[in-house]
Amino acid sequence: MTATEVPAPDDTRTPGGNPLGFGRMLRKEDARFLRGQGRYVDDVVLPGMLHGAVLRSPYAHARLVSIDTSAAEAHPRVKAVITGQTLESLNLAWMPTLSGDVTAVLATDKVRFQGQEVAFVIAEDEYSARDALELIDVEYDPLPAVVDAKHALDPDAPVIRDDLEGRTDNHIYDWEAGDAQACEEAFAKADVVVSEDIIYPRVHPAPMETCGSVAHMDKVTGKLTVWTTTQAPHAHRTVYALVAGLPEHKIQIISPDIGGGFGNKVGIYPGYVLSIVGSIVTGAPVKWMEDRSENLMSTSFARDYHMHGDIAATKEGKILALRVNVLADHGAFNGVAQPTKFPAGFFHIFTGSYDYPAAHCKVTAVYTNKALGGVAYACSFRITEAVYLVERMVDCLAFELKMDPAELRMKNLLRPEQFPYTSPTGWEYDSGDYPRALSEAMRIAGYDDLRREQAERRAAAESDPSVPLMGIGLSFFTEGVGAGPRKHMDILGLGMADGCELRLHPTGKAQLRLSVQTQGQGHETTFAQIVSHVLGIPPEDVEVLHGDTDNTPFGLGTYGSRSTPVSGAAAAVAAQRVKDKARLIAATSLECSVDDLEWEHGRWFVKGDPTKGQTMAEIAMAAHSSLELPEGVEGHLDASVVYNPPNLTYPFGAYICVVDVDRQTGVVKVRRFIAVDDCGPRINPMIVEGQIHGGLADGVGMALMEVIAFDKEGNNLGGSFMDYLLPTSLECPSWELGMTVTPSPHHPIGTKGVGESATVGSPAAVVNAVLDALQIRAADMPFTPAMTWRALQGRPMRPDLAIE
Amino acid sequence: MMRVSMRVNGAQTEAEIEPRLLLVHYLRNTLGLTGTHWGCDTSNCGACTVWLDGLPVKSCTTLAAMADGHEVRTVEDLADGDSLDPVQQGFMQEHGLQCGFCTPGMLMTARALLDRDPDPDEATIREAISGNLCRCTGYENIVRAIRWAAEHQAAQAREEAAL
Numbered sequence: 001m002t003a004t005e006v007p008a009p010d011d012t013r014t015p016g017g018n019p020l021g022f023g024r025m026l027r028k029e030d031a032r033f034l035r036g037q038g039r040y041v042d043d044v045v046l047p048g049m050l051h052g053a054v055l056r057s058p059y060a061h062a063r064l065v066s067i068d069t070s071a072a073e074a075h076p077r078v079k080a081v082i083t084g085q086t087l088e089s090l091n092l093a094w095m096p097t098l099s100g101d102v103t104a105v106l107a108t109d110k111v112r113f114q115g116q117e118v119a120f121v122i123a124e125d126e127y128s129a130r131d132a133l134e135l136i137d138v139e140y141d142p143l144p145a146v147v148d149a150k151h152a153l154d155p156d157a158p159v160i161r162d163d164l165e166g167r168t169d170n171h172i173y174d175w176e177a178g179d180a181q182a183c184e185e186a187f188a189k190a191d192v193v194v195s196e197d198i199i200y201p202r203v204h205p206a207p208m209e210t211c212g213s214v215a216h217m218d219k220v221t222g223k224l225t226v227w228t229t230t231q232a233p234h235a236h237r238t239v240y241a242l243v244a245g246l247p248e249h250k251i252q253i254i255s256p257d258i259g260g261g262f263g264n265k266v267g268i269y270p271g272y273v274l275s276i277v278g279s280i281v282t283g284a285p286v287k288w289m290e291d292r293s294e295n296l297m298s299t300s301f302a303r304d305y306h307m308h309g310d311i312a313a314t315k316e317g318k319i320l321a322l323r324v325n326v327l328a329d330h331g332a333f334n335g336v337a338q339p340t341k342f343p344a345g346f347f348h349i350f351t352g353s354y355d356y357p358a359a360h361c362k363v364t365a366v367y368t369n370k371a372l373g374g375v376a377y378a379c380s381f382r383i384t385e386a387v388y389l390v391e392r393m394v395d396c397l398a399f400e401l402k403m404d405p406a407e408l409r410m411k412n413l414l415r416p417e418q419f420p421y422t423s424p425t426g427w428e429y430d431s432g433d434y435p436r437a438l439s440e441a442m443r444i445a446g447y448d449d450l451r452r453e454q455a456e457r458r459a460a461a462e463s464d465p466s467v468p469l470m471g472i473g474l475s476f477f478t479e480g481v482g483a484g485p486r487k488h489m490d491i492l493g494l495g496m497a498d499g500c501e502l503r504l505h506p507t508g509k510a511q512l513r514l515s516v517q518t519q520g521q522g523h524e525t526t527f528a529q530i531v532s533h534v535l536g537i538p539p540e541d542v543e544v545l546h547g548d549t550d551n552t553p554f555g556l557g558t559y560g561s562r563s564t565p566v567s568g569a570a571a572a573v574a575a576q577r578v579k580d581k582a583r584l585i586a587a588t589s590l591e592c593s594v595d596d597l598e599w600e601h602g603r604w605f606v607k608g609d610p611t612k613g614q615t616m617a618e619i620a621m622a623a624h625s626s627l628e629l630p631e632g633v634e635g636h637l638d639a640s641v642v643y644n645p646p647n648l649t650y651p652f653g654a655y656i657c658v659v660d661v662d663r664q665t666g667v668v669k670v671r672r673f674i675a676v677d678d679c680g681p682r683i684n685p686m687i688v689e690g691q692i693h694g695g696l697a698d699g700v701g702m703a704l705m706e707v708i709a710f711d712k713e714g715n716n717l718g719g720s721f722m723d724y725l726l727p728t729s730l731e732c733p734s735w736e737l738g739m740t741v742t743p744s745p746h747h748p749i750g751t752k753g754v755g756e757s758a759t760v761g762s763p764a765a766v767v768n769a770v771l772d773a774l775q776i777r778a779a780d781m782p783f784t785p786a787m788t789w790r791a792l793q794g795r796p797m798r799p800d801l802a803i804e
Numbered sequence: 805m806m807r808v809s810m811r812v813n814g815a816q817t818e819a820e821i822e823p824r825l826l827l828v829h830y831l832r833n834t835l836g837l838t839g840t841h842w843g844c845d846t847s848n849c850g851a852c853t854v855w856l857d858g859l860p861v862k863s864c865t866t867l868a869a870m871a872d873g874h875e876v877r878t879v880e881d882l883a884d885g886d887s888l889d890p891v892q893q894g895f896m897q898e899h900g901l902q903c904g905f906c907t908p909g910m911l912m913t914a915r916a917l918l919d920r921d922p923d924p925d926e927a928t929i930r931e932a933i934s935g936n937l938c939r940c941t942g943y944e945n946i947v948r949a950i951r952w953a954a955e956h957q958a959a960q961a962r963e964e965a966a967l
Contacts, residue, residue: 026896026899027896027899029904030896030901030904031896033904033907034882034883034892034895034896034901035839035879035880035882035888036838036839036840036880037839038904038905039838040838040841042832042842043832045836127822127824127825207905207939208843208849208851208906208939209841209903209905210843257903257904258903259841259903259904259905260902260939292843292844292845292846292849520902522902686899689945690902690940690941690945691902692942693941693942693943693944693945694939694940694941694942695942697941697942720844720846720848721844721846721848721849722846722848728933728934728935728943729929729930729931729933729934729936729947730931730934732942732943732944734926734944734947
């Protein structure tokens with residue numbers, strides 16, 4: 001198997017009617033979901049199970065004066081009430097975040113954001129638990145809140161984290177990448193410099209299923225079993241062992257069917273810990289499921305980057321340098337979930353898809369009185385913010401140069417012969433043909449015709465205000481997905497490499513055990529296809545097991561589009577090892593030399609005599625039989641792999657969005673969206689397209705609707721689906737997809753990740769389209785009718801603060 | 805406490821409940837029909853969509869008491885034994901689901917649409933499912949899935965008529 005091999009089209013169908021290996025295949029997991037037989041965390045019911053509910057702070061910032069739980073405890077159906085004081089006695093009131101900070105499980109001294117956890121009630125049913133929350137009497141002493149990140153470092157700003165010794169301000173870190181000096185020099189000799197302030201506002205991943213867990217501590221065996229909404233079951237197990245001092249071999253994390261993750265289910269939330277503590281305290285299983293308001297107000301937010309970009313270019317439009325200063329709002333605790341050595345995630349990939357030598361970024365992170373989080377919502381560790389920045393800055397440059405944004409991009413895109421390409425901030429892009437992808441998107445869009453139509457519309461609009469303004473927006477993105485390698489990337493000291501085990505049973509049917517966890521990506525199908533591709537056995541004969549730490553090997557989990565780049569590689573390597581071992585066994589069975597054997601789908605046979613051979617099923621039986629195997633070959637047919645990726649994979653794509661803006665109402669209608677994605681060879685094109693569709697809807701949502709804003713007291717204004725608006729079928733157009741295929745040279749089957757590509761790439765295309773329609777250089781998303789209308793009036797608003 | 809009785813998926817059910825019990829909790833917790841999901845509390849997401857007397861309703865904002873004496877249908881009733889309803893088949897054929905959480909509500913909405921309009925165009929389908937949120941699919945394949953179901957049930961009806 002060569003590294004860059006693109007699988008040859010193979011029309012062979014399996015007895016189940018599926019492709020042998022890659023190709024469109026209906027999903028195995030659908031059978032249960034379609035019948036209402038999925039098993040999500042909230043579907044778990046255990047004998048004697050109790051229900052927990054969390055009391056949350058109404059204030060963004062307040063000192064806790066007293067908590068009286070006596071009335072709640074007297075409720076006839078309440079079993080226990082846990083407060084910060086209870087947890088302090090167990091040394092569990094605080095827990096480490098994934099970014100070297102601590103966060104409160106239950107508040108002990110102060111509350112630091114609206115919705116923060118204050119007490120936990122355990123009752124016989126959920127309704128009673130929530131009733132009892134009303135009976136808890138908390139006295140707060142309200143404090144001024146830090147709401148605007150731009151004022152978090154003011155000398156008179158209230159200090160949020162006075163729990164940390166010696167802390168006198170709200171500063172978390174300053175972090176830089178790139179070469180400031182080289183940037184200075186490039187800017188000094190540039191013909192054109194464009195500067196812009198760009199906000200990527202706070203948004204929320206809002207999966208359809210909220211977060212929750214069912215914890216059961218068996219006092220007799222000492223075993224803790226937790227059914228929980230996690231994208232990273234193994235990492236959660238280790239963290240529980242480290243935090244709570246529980247023996248890791250006695251912890252089983254089960255991540256059953258997960259109703260969407262998008263980054264929301266990476267972190268460990270107080271509710272999870274409280275369900276465990278609740279089970280230990282009561283001796284019964286305890287279920288905790290958050291409601292939608294709790295989900296939107298307290299679990300991981302995303303983005304909240306306030307960016308100032310400067311781009312330098314020649315007057316012909318050759319980009320010379322890009323620099324950016326970021327003010328990062330991290331909320332009240334630094335709970336960002338990203339590799340340890342990357343405090344701003346992978347943001348410093350912000351140079352994007354273009355060829356220029358100088359770049360520099362500086363990121364300053366601050367505490368505010370808002371929920372913690374930061375890396376979530378399909379962002380590939382902040383590449384979403386990076387792509388948004390560079391793609392907006394390129395459009396700002398096009399605006400100033402009065403140059404077509406497609407022409408400007410084409411002039412500056414990296415060329416195929418530059419790969420592997422080392423970016424000015426140190427990333428090594430593995431492979432790409434960027435101009436081909438952009439050309440393909442422009443071809444599908446009919447770009448020149450669109451521009452002609454736009455010119456006609458603009459002419460017509462001059463005399464008729466009812467003619468909508470037409471806008472055409474582009475974005476080109478380079479993603480970096482599949483973290484590690486482990487020497488550069490770890491989370492809480494756990495290196496980012498993932499295990500995988502493949503076993504063929506005596507009859508030739510296989511089980512593949514994965515460390516990663518599907519949340520809808522279709523792993524049970526795709527990973528069976530990977531094994532099928534290498535071993536030539538039907539994908540219906542491969543059962544994929546995941547989401548249960550007792551039955552799968554260790555690994556870091558599914559986020560940052562890492563399943564296919566990391567565990568997909570692990571599965572391919574495991575299958576290759578099985579295939580190699582099968583060859584040794586076949587040679588023994590067939591009494592020939594190993595070198596005399598040739599391979600065709602699912603079968604080793606003797607060169608020149610195709611009738612003399614063995615299928616994988618026959619070899620599997622032989623491997624378990626009394627056949628005497630050669631020295632060094634153990635019986636059975638299995639392999640286990642820990643895959644340590646040598647580099648990220650770098651999927652890319654070109655997107656074009658066409659919008660119509662009603663000047664009289666500010667309503668933006670997305671008319672068309674063209675997406676050309678290159679994620680290398682597509683294992684299951686149907687699933688890949690589905691992943692892209694979902695990400696494009698995210699882009700429309702973020703560009704037009706989604707925002708978590710706050711008023712000046714720090715009240716969260718996005719605490720329900722009536723306030724936090726998600727795109728419906730009416731806001732989304734029928735997506736037009738195209739593709740190019742550039743394999744990754746270092747991935748065993750050439751594939752790159754794709755899960756987050758469209759979420760990363762699409763917001764800028766929609767925003768660029770809206771601004772193109774309005775013919776203004778800059779305004780911040782989301783372009784709700786009010787925001788658009790204000791922008792049209794030349795008075796754009798900040799999206800992250802309530803209207804004064 | 806109060807006593808309610810209602811037919812659910814053709815079977816008579818009865819229970820002593822709190823008057824405030826939501827229909828979604830009656831179905832999920834009292835009857836154990838966990839195919840119906842809960843997603844938002846505010847009627848926005850539609851994960852809890854079931855039929856009440858043949859019409860889709862959001863069971864998270866319907867009291868179980870309001871269904872007393874009425875007929876409820878959930879996703880568990882769509883398939884006829886091993887034979888899937890055309891909308892279920894369509895969702896599978898066109899990849900109209902990913903995480904599966906919105907799917908039961910989508911299916912109930914889709915079935916109701918096709919019952920009143922067996923040949924809906926894309927705009928009609930988008931309008932019909934606009935009260936059901938999906939975070940995975942971007943709706944494209946859900947629209948295609950419902951079109952698939954419309955076409956295949958029409959073809960099936962023609963075949964049956966020809967026999």
